[in-house]
Amino acid sequence: MSIFTASSTAPVNIATLKYWGKRDTLLNLPTNSSISVTLSQNDLRTLTTAAASEAFEKDQLWLNGKLESLDSVRTQACLADLRRLRAEVETSDASLPKLSQFKLHIVSENNFPTAAGLASSAAGFAALVSAIAKLYKLPQNMSELSKIARKGSGSACRSLFGGFVAWEMGELENGEDSKAVEVAPLSHWPTMKAAILVVSDDKKDTPSTSGMQQTVATSDLFQHRITEVVPKRFEEMKRAIAANDFETFGELTMKDSNSFHAVCLDSYPPIFYLNDTSKQIIKLVHRLNEQEGKIIAAYTFDAGPNAVIYYDEVNEAKVLGLLYSYFGAVGGWEKHEEVAAYKKVT
Ligand code: 2P0
Helix, strand or coil: CCEEEEEEEEECEEEEECCCCEEECCCCEECCCEEEEECCCCCCEEEEEEEEECCCCCCEEEECCEEECCCCHHHHHHHHHHHHHHHHHHHHCCCCCCHHHCEEEEEEEECCCHHHCCCCHHHHHHHHHHHHHHHCCCCCCHHHHHHHHHHHCHHHHHHHCCEEEEEECCCCCCCCCCEEEEEECHHHCCCEEEEEEECCCCCCCCCHHHHHHHHHHHCCHHHHHHHHHHHHHHHHHHHHHHCCCHHHHHHHHHHHHHHHHHHHHCCCCCCCCCCHHHHHHHHHHHHHHHHHCCCCEEEEECCCCCEEEEEEHHHHHHHHHHHHHHHCCCCCCECCCCEEEEEECC
16 A cells, blocks of 8 residues: 655744734734744744655544644645545546545644744744645645635745745635735845744733734724724835845834734733833843943734844844843854754743
């Protein structure tokens, strides 16, 4: 009995213009467009192998060596889309094995500790969709595949592309125009670096999905954010990336992180993701930029207290020097290629 296999990797992406809010919770359709930077394949990534065989009795997933369920509505939505596309290919070429009818065994591994407190669902769903699409020999159109990954986890759609990526929110009710597109490849701005500061590896207080719904339902500030602030910022950030303009990119990134955490605080009851260490990091970055007389470092925070600091390589000594001097030079720093370092700081 044959076993068919394919593998793929997808890196973690870190949003610089945040996705926060859904207009459709089943299809993961967002209330605003977003932008992110996908880290390099050599950094934090998920490696997934998908196998299909007539001999398999049920769909199964091993995540970091542990058997996990594939039963969630989101995973099933991804698998159903991929199987439907494969069935179309099989209809047009009757000589192909009927992989769409076989069960799948999926093995997925992150090359970063799950305990590092870094979101892994984006890389996870992107790698899952990418590996199965490869196994099924589907056209490698990343924007098309991004629509499938989006149903797994919204932010996953952006990890199908490397470099600078936009998730266009779209207008259609069926989500067919809510997809990721490339803004620029990583090679467009090879000196862009990120340092990750792991402030806490605790499980987050409020999961993103329910946090977003709470914000959409209760925050007054949120309407202002999605109608006035983000649409303008989306265009400005794309222009700043195209022009390799770090100062504008950095300012917009920091302001958008602050705006996202402001709507969290404006939710009722409020959602707190930043802690005192996060706030120290924010102050430190502003102090550094003030000393320099220009923006050379930009922080951003997701649904937790961990910081990502973007900077241009030319300023690495200054930025990392400050972080080292503040959070300690010895031990605990993991070196990666694009991510300069990540370390647990408390
Ligand atoms: C982002 N976050 O743009 C934003 C910023 C967190 C803060 O995308 O419900 O795990 O699976 O669509 O993608 C986290 O939300 O949420 C997220 P679901 P997801 O990266």
